[in-house]
Amino acid sequence: MENLVSNWSEAGTLPKSYVFPLGKRPGKVVFPVAKTIPVIDLQKHDRPSTIQQILEAAQHYGLFQVINHGVAKDLMDETMNVIKQFHGMSKEDKASECSKDPKRSCKLYTSTENYNREQVHYWRDALIHHCHPLEDCMQFWPQNPITYREVIGAYTVQVRKLGSIILELISEGLGFKRGYFSGEYSKKPVVLVNHYPPCPDPSLTLGLAEHCDPSLITIILQGDVPGLQVFNDGEWFVVQPLAHAFVVNVGYILQIMSNGKLKAAVHRVVTSASVGRTTASLFIYPSENSVIEPATTLVNACNPPLYRAFQYKDFRTKYISATADSKRVDEFIFKTTSSNNDDDDA
Numbered sequence: 001m002e003n004l005v006s007n008w009s010e011a012g013t014l015p016k017s018y019v020f021p022l023g024k025r026p027g028k029v030v031f032p033v034a035k036t037i038p039v040i041d042l043q044k045h046d047r048p049s050t051i052q053q054i055l056e057a058a059q060h061y062g063l064f065q066v067i068n069h070g071v072a073k074d075l076m077d078e079t080m081n082v083i084k085q086f087h088g089m090s091k092e093d094k095a096s097e098c099s100k101d102p103k104r105s106c107k108l109y110t111s112t113e114n115y116n117r118e119q120v121h122y123w124r125d126a127l128i129h130h131c132h133p134l135e136d137c138m139q140f141w142p143q144n145p146i147t148y149r150e151v152i153g154a155y156t157v158q159v160r161k162l163g164s165i166i167l168e169l170i171s172e173g174l175g176f177k178r179g180y181f182s183g184e185y186s187k188k189p190v191v192l193v194n195h196y197p198p199c200p201d202p203s204l205t206l207g208l209a210e211h212c213d214p215s216l217i218t219i220i221l222q223g224d225v226p227g228l229q230v231f232n233d234g235e236w237f238v239v240q241p242l243a244h245a246f247v248v249n250v251g252y253i254l255q256i257m258s259n260g261k262l263k264a265a266v267h268r269v270v271t272s273a274s275v276g277r278t279t280a281s282l283f284i285y286p287s288e289n290s291v292i293e294p295a296t297t298l299v300n301a302c303n304p305p306l307y308r309a310f311q312y313k314d315f316r317t318k319y320i321s322a323t324a325d326s327k328r329v330d331e332f333i334f335k336t337t338s339s340n341n342d343d344d345d346a
């Protein structure tokens with residue numbers, strides 16, 4: 001494995017291999033806080049209004065925050081503690097805690113999984129693993145920090161429940177039948193624990209470059225350190241950390257199934273010179289063989305399907321080979337008059 005950035009980054013200068021090309025660098029400007037990114041209270045007992053708020057946020061930003069969401073605050077704090085402890089361990093310990101599954105269902109990597117082929121490296125380390133069914137995956141999770149399995153096990157159960165609640169609200173808002181997104185469409189949830197150590201020059205590099213997630217939705221615990229930004233109306237905005245809130249992103253799959261009614265959030269992560277940032281994202285993914293296409297109820301003569309049908313695994317392969325580049329992903333997902341169905345060059 002390549003050298004984890006957390007374990008050498010105190011050296012003081014930013015290596016050239018982390019310097020982004022001019023147009024992609026964040027630069028030194030101070031980014032506006034998007035005060036208008038909706039914060040949705042899930043305990044308000046006005047279901048139609050909650051649905052309306054979610055749909056509007058998902059149409060305009062592809063992203064919103066939720067509060068009073070049912071996930072225990074103590075558990076959120078314990079999760080943040082345990083993931084920080086994990087990334088604070090030595091690289092040998094981290095590597096050995098993440099190599100329990102020969103099939104690599106639990107992995108540790110730095111930058112991206114394409115490290116050897118990428119042109120610029122990202123300033124982050126990542127731990128990634130499945131989380132459902134719990135009893136099948138947990139045996140491969142880290143056993144150090146000692147509470148990792150207990151805390152992350154309880155956490156993923158609660159956050160998956162929250163995911164189902166949000167997806168059910170969206171399903172109702174789009175006029176789908178009950179449980180539309182449950183089952184195959186949300187069968188493969190994955191936990192990604194990102195760590196962005198303090199960086200010698202945040203103006204030149206990124207923790208994560210601009211991308212949309214390859215998920216239905218993603219639920220992010222971002223803690224109290226800013227870094228996540230969303231692109232909207234031609235500008236980057238900070239998604240301001242809010243105590244015990246979750247950030248929810250619309251991913252490509254929901255954009256496609258809603259036939260473009262909802263938009264995948266274009267987002268990235270900037271680093272900080274003074275403070276490290278650790279986050280936990282739960283990506284709700286379909287099963288590999290699910291067929292992804294615009295829901296038939298949203299398609300008619302006036303609203304033709306904007307996207308073609310494909311198996312989720314083919315999309316995944318394309319997304320990875322395109323290194324999440326939105327132009328290349330769009331070429332794959334959009335329906336065109338000339339056939340793009342044989343575009344499986346991944």
Ligand SMILES: O=C(O)CCC(=O)C(=O)O
Nearest residue numbers: 192194222228269279281
């Ligand atoms: O760390 C964050 O705030 C966001 C992470 C993210 O966008 C991702 O892993 O896809």
Ligand SMILES: [Fe+2]
Nearest residue numbers: 211212213267
């Ligand atoms: Fe993301």
